[in-house]
Amino acid sequence: MDKKIEKAFNEHLNAEFYSSYLYLSMANYFAYHNLEGMAQWMRVQVEEERIHGMKFIDFINDRGGRVVLEQIDQPKTDWASPLDAFRDAYEHECHISKRINQLVDLAIKDNDHAANTFLQWFVSEQVEEEAAAQAIVGKLELVKDNSMGLLMIDQQLGTRTLAAPAAGAAE
Ligand code: FEO
DSSP, rough: OOOOHHHHHHHHHHHHHHHHHHHHHHHHHHHTOOOHHHHHHHHHHHHHHHHHHOOOOOHHHTTTOOOOOOOOOOOOOOOHHHHHHHHHHHHHHHHHHHHHHHHHHHHHTTOOOOHHHHHHHHHHHHHHHHHHHHHHHHHHHHTTTEEEEEEEEHHHHHTOOOOOOTTTTTO
């Protein structure tokens, strides 16, 4: 595979594993504050991000490229409130969306149709990722400091489970 795309994909898979690490940090923040439902929601997100990273690894390997794992930065460990944490999650997803769009630009510029097709799954996924985080931010803004409202949201988020991958999918 083209060296520029190989390098950019390697950098991006690091960003996906960083996302996993960031959400694991948020999960532990919620667990510490007895918000087990939010912790569960984040733990599912941890797995989703790991799967995203693995998809990039599989693609690079399938194309005869070389995967190079680099150091993963330490994530933030504390937040002012659940709303603060979910706002960070939303902003992080917007950042990841920008990165994906830049990869698409690079694939198009390089005429790499396989990379472009591969990335389209992530373009759609990012719409969902941003929407999911934004919806929770919206609910948390509604309840503000109301403990009962917060506990209800926590309970609802605790029902999240990891969706089973489709048969034969690389997930
Ligand atoms: Fe892998 Fe949440 O983007």
